[in-house]
Amino acid sequence: MTKRSLGISLYPDHSNLDDDKRYLVQANRYGFTRIFMSMLEVSEGKEKVAKKFSDLIGFAKDLGFSTTLDIAPNIFDQLGISYDDLDFFAELGADAIRLDQGFDGQKEALLSYNPQNLNIELNMSNDVAYLDNILSYSANQPFIYGCHNFYPQRGTGLPLDFFISASKRFKNHGIETAAFITSQVGNIGPWDINDGLPTLEMHRDLPIEVQAKHLFATNLVDCVIIGNAYASEDELKKLSEINRYQLVFNVELSEDINQVEREILLDNQHVRRGDITDLVIRSTEVRKKYKHNDNPVSQSSHDFKRGDIVIGNDNFGKYKNELQVVLQDHTDERKNKVAQISQTELFLLDYVGPWNKFKFRR
Secondary structure (H helix, E strand, O other): OOOOEEEEEEOOOOOOHHHHHHHHHHHHHOOOOEEEEEEOOOOOOHHHHHHHHHHHHHHHHHOOOEEEEEEOHHHHHHHOOOOOOOHHHHHHOOOEEEEOOOOOOHHHHHHOOOOOOOEEEEEOOOOOOHHHHHHHOOOOHHHEEEEOOOOOOOOOOEOHHHHHHHHHHHHOOOOEEEEEEOOOOOOEOOOOOOOOOOOEHHHOOOOHHHHHHHHHHOOOOOEEEEOOEOOOHHHHHHHHHOOOOOEEEEEEEOOOOOHHHHHHHHOOOEEOOOOOOOOEEEEOHHHHHOOOOOOOOOOOOOEEOOOEEEEEOHHHHHHOOOEEEEOOOEEOOOEEEEEEEOHHHHHHHHHOOOOOEEEEEO
């Protein structure tokens, strides 16, 4: 099982080398470790391109980044090289190359044994038996990675159900996976159209950290990469602060929350009970820990909506101080509303299953 990571994208054909290096230093400071680097053209000539890319990749490597080169098929013709000899990319310092186009399966399997030991990254955004075909030719599986596409044109990103189905094909084989999220300020991408660069269409206008939380919560993505450049420092910071292994919901506290409720909410590891219900997500261990703490009935409304967080008050008997996240609207005087999950994160409640761990932050 691979540890989860964060990545950025660079487009040296469309950007300034010094700006790219500044971005790398900043991303490194916030714990990013992977680069998706686009090599779309070599119009400047092989030597000049090689120098530019090797300089940038070498700089990144010294900071601890691994680099995947995204190579358009026409590059091979322009460079006068073939897929049978990957020396050029190894000499640039790349760790992986991404195959933008598929072959017959046998070809990819053979490529995975390349003497340069480059990882071969496959396109995950096709829900077909592409990977199974490659593996059936006895591919060198540890050197095969998966990465989704991104979609610069609004309305063309993947729908969620298709994304899940396509991703499972790779995850079921234990292949390391990646997908893209989009910065809301970055304006550099591979093409002249840039309405953001997410994998999932539903992410296009969401805050960047919510996109990442969602991808990690699916348990289908190991590396989350910002598709466009350059993300703001604030976006990098927010991504660095997310928990990659459990959902941590951003909440707004109720005005009349008391000290015990605040502690129950913010200072505890919450676990959804295994015997789940449709009405609420129940975190029951806290009620044992706080069973001797009083919790008076609050004066505010006891009509609850989806995303409200409630805690049992003194009138709730043995369920006093149990924390619940409301899934379906209901009314109950025995519970106090203590907080509310932010509107943009409500859809993430679908990813809290039996025994799943979760936390809250304000």
